[in-house]
Amino acid sequence: MESAEVDAYLRRLGAARPARPTLDVLRELHLRHLRAVPFENLSIHLGEEIALDERRLLDKVVGARRGGFCYELNGLFGALLDALGFEVTLLAGRVYGEEGRLGVPYDHLALRVRTADAGEWLADVGFGAHSHFPLAWEDRREQADPGGSFRIAEAGPDAAGQVGDLDVLKDGEREYRLETRPRLLADFVTGAWWHSTSPESPFTRKLVCSRVTEDGGRITLGGRRLKVTAPDGTRDEREYGEGEDEAVLAVYRERFGIELERVPRVADGA
Known part of the structure; x- marks a missing residue:
C-alpha cells in the first residue's frame, strides 16, 4: 500500500497517521474502522464481483466508500496495519453455526497483530457484532469489551486429532475457531466464492x-x-415497504454513507 493510499484510508477512518505502531493506535483504528466502514454484503445482491485484490479493495472501501464482509474488511485493514509498521498475520477461521457445527474451511478471516509496545492481539473488523477493540492474544481469561465479554480459549482436538486451534467466544458462546497457521489473502478466494454463490451461505440468503x-x-x-x-441494548425498529425504495436508499446514504442507484434485493425476494 503506497503512502498516498495509506493517507486516503486513514482519512476514510477519520484518523491521523500515527508515529508508532502501538496498542493505543491499534485500538483507535479498530474502533474507527467499525464506526466508519460498514459490515455489508450488498455486492452479492447487486451482481458485483468480490475481488480479493488490494487495489480493488482500496477502490471499493476507500474510493467508493463502501464496506464489505470479513475477507474484504480484515484483508484490507491488515494491509493498512502492515503499512503502518504493525506485524500482521492473516488467520483462517470456521464459524460456529447451528448445533455447534463448524462452517466450511476459510469461512472467516481474522488478524493476529503484534504492536511495538504491548505484544500480540486478535483484531477483527469483519465479523459484524463483535468486539469493539482488539483482544489480547495470550489472555485466556474473560476480556470485557463494549461489545460483550470475550474469551480466547484453547480448542480441543479436531476430527483428525490435531490440537493448537483457538476458539473465540462471546458471552460464553463459541463464535468461531481460528487456525494459527499464517495465511495469504489469496488463500481465501475459495471461501469468498462459496459465500457469495452458495445457496447454503448466509450471505446469499439475506441482506445486511x-x-x-x-x-x-x-x-x-x-x-x-x-x-x-x-x-444498553434497547432497540428501535422500522420496516420499509415495497413502495419505499427512496427511503431505503436514503438510509444507506445518510446512515452508512453508501450511495446506491437501486435497492439491492435477495434473489428469492426475501
Whole structure:
C-alpha cells in the first residue's frame, strides 16, 4: 500500500497517521474502522464481483466508500496495519453455526497483530457484532469489551486429532475457531466464492449492512428492516415497504454513507 493510499484510508477512518505502531493506535483504528466502514454484503445482491485484490479493495472501501464482509474488511485493514509498521498475520477461521457445527474451511478471516509496545492481539473488523477493540492474544481469561465479554480459549482436538486451534467466544458462546497457521489473502478466494454463490451461505440468503454507532450502539439495515440498538441494548425498529425504495436508499446514504442507484434485493425476494 503506497503512502498516498495509506493517507486516503486513514482519512476514510477519520484518523491521523500515527508515529508508532502501538496498542493505543491499534485500538483507535479498530474502533474507527467499525464506526466508519460498514459490515455489508450488498455486492452479492447487486451482481458485483468480490475481488480479493488490494487495489480493488482500496477502490471499493476507500474510493467508493463502501464496506464489505470479513475477507474484504480484515484483508484490507491488515494491509493498512502492515503499512503502518504493525506485524500482521492473516488467520483462517470456521464459524460456529447451528448445533455447534463448524462452517466450511476459510469461512472467516481474522488478524493476529503484534504492536511495538504491548505484544500480540486478535483484531477483527469483519465479523459484524463483535468486539469493539482488539483482544489480547495470550489472555485466556474473560476480556470485557463494549461489545460483550470475550474469551480466547484453547480448542480441543479436531476430527483428525490435531490440537493448537483457538476458539473465540462471546458471552460464553463459541463464535468461531481460528487456525494459527499464517495465511495469504489469496488463500481465501475459495471461501469468498462459496459465500457469495452458495445457496447454503448466509450471505446469499439475506441482506445486511451494519456498523457501530458513535455512542457505542449499533445500526443495522437487514433488507428493509432498520434496527438501531443503544449501548444498553434497547432497540428501535422500522420496516420499509415495497413502495419505499427512496427511503431505503436514503438510509444507506445518510446512515452508512453508501450511495446506491437501486435497492439491492435477495434473489428469492426475501
